Amino acid sequence: MTRERALIMILVVAVCTLITRLIxxxxxxxxxxxxxxxxxxxxxxxxxxxxxxxxxxxxxADLFSASHGIPExxxxxxxxxxxxxxxxxxxxxxxxxxxxxFLVQAVF
Amino acid sequence: MKQTIRFAFYKSIPVLxxxxxxxxxxxxxxxxxxxxFWWALLSSVIVYAGSIQxxxxxxxxxxxxxxxxxxxxxxxxxxxxxYGLSFVEKFRRMKTYPYMVFSLTDETYSLLCxxxxxxxxxxxxxxxxxxxxxxLYWIGGSVLGGVLGQLLPFDMTGIxxxxxxxxxxxxxxxxxxxxxxxxxxxGLISSVVCLLIFGGNNFILPSLIITVGLLxxxxxxxxxxxxxxxxxxxxxx
Numbered sequence: 001m002t003r004e005r006a007l008i009m010i011l012v013v014a015v016c017t018l019i020t021r022l023i024x025x026x027x028x029x030x031x032x033x034x035x036x037x038x039x040x041x042x043x044x045x046x047x048x049x050x051x052x053x054x055x056x057x058x059x060x061a062d063l064f065s066a067s068h069g070i071p072e073x074x075x076x077x078x079x080x081x082x083x084x085x086x087x088x089x090x091x092x093x094x095x096x097x098x099x100x101x102f103l104v105q106a107v108f
Numbered sequence: 109m110k111q112t113i114r115f116a117f118y119k120s121i122p123v124l125x126x127x128x129x130x131x132x133x134x135x136x137x138x139x140x141x142x143x144x145f146w147w148a149l150l151s152s153v154i155v156y157a158g159s160i161q162x163x164x165x166x167x168x169x170x171x172x173x174x175x176x177x178x179x180x181x182x183x184x185x186x187x188x189x190x191y192g193l194s195f196v197e198k199f200r201r202m203k204t205y206p207y208m209v210f211s212l213t214d215e216t217y218s219l220l221c222x223x224x225x226x227x228x229x230x231x232x233x234x235x236x237x238x239x240x241x242x243x244l245y246w247i248g249g250s251v252l253g254g255v256l257g258q259l260l261p262f263d264m265t266g267i268x269x270x271x272x273x274x275x276x277x278x279x280x281x282x283x284x285x286x287x288x289x290x291x292x293x294x295g296l297i298s299s300v301v302c303l304l305i306f307g308g309n310n311f312i313l314p315s316l317i318i319t320v321g322l323l324x325x326x327x328x329x330x331x332x333x334x335x336x337x338x339x340x341x342x343x344x345x
Contacts, residue, residue, distance in 0.1 A: 009167050014154040016181035024192030042194040046221045047282040048295025048319045055299040057272035059308035079273045083280045093122050096273035101266035
């Protein structure tokens with residue numbers, strides 16, 4: 001592939017990515033008042049999106065492979081329980097990640 | 109100002125871990141596909157979206173046509189359109205408005221929407237520095253990946269779980285503070301069902317559309333619950 005074509009590809013991806021980020025601001029970001037429904041969604045969506053992102057991260061966990069997704073779910077459980085208990089973000093993330101790395105490297 | 113920057117840095121550490129290693133992986137893959145670290149630098153500066161940059165490596169090694177690339181990018185990143193909804197009012201009042209819109213990634217979004225600034229910290233500046241630091245981590249990681257290649261002496265397999273763990277901790281915090289758990293439960297069920305139906309690469313958009321639809325349909329009920337219960341006091345970070 002020529003370098004010019006590669007450059008154009010990256011630009012297309014950059015522009016399309018920017019479009020997805022601009023949409024809500026172009027629709028509601030002008031002088032117009034933000035509609036009540038949008039305000040409601042903005043307030044209520046974060047927990048729903050966070051749940052979606054967690055599922056997105058775990059999509060690679062193969063329940064039918066050798067590991068049955070055990071490393072993923074064990075590490076999520078460690079992170080969530082530790083966080084519900086201690087409420088320390090860095091501690092929860094470090095413990096969950098080390099648990100996951102240990103499981104995928106040494107056990108499965 | 110110093111206090112604000114320190115606060116922003118502390119808040120961004122989870123993303124530092126995740127982005128440096130994910131970015132490193134991206135730079136490494138790109139280098140293996142025949143593109144030097146300059147290409148990683150360019151992509152991370154002007155595209156700056158993790159998942160699509162990994163797909164970009166495929167684009168650059170094959171002959172995908174430009175319209176297909178455009179449509180795939182719009183679909184994979186369509187979730188960003190939902191992130192902005194939470195910040196339309198807030199960003200508009202910031203001097204750094206354009207950069208805030210450009211740099212709203214999954215991880216920055218999750219940090220910003222869970223942000224509670226203590227006394228003495230300028231909220232808007234903290235938001236800006238968190239966004240900026242996050243992108244610098246991503247750029248740094250991807251350039252390092254392109255330069256260092258496979259020289260790392262340790263097995264870093266699994267380090268990318270830091271990102272999942274970040275989302276999990278924010279989910280737990282939001283769950284604790286929410287006055288109704290309906291949105292979280294709806295998001296969870298909808299995404300699991302859509303994942304099973306549409307598969308890992310295509311489920312985000314249908315899942316978000318169904319989630320928004322259900323949240324709108326249940327609006328009276330959810331708003332009723334929010335009004336009935338007094339806001340729980342956010343604890344200091």
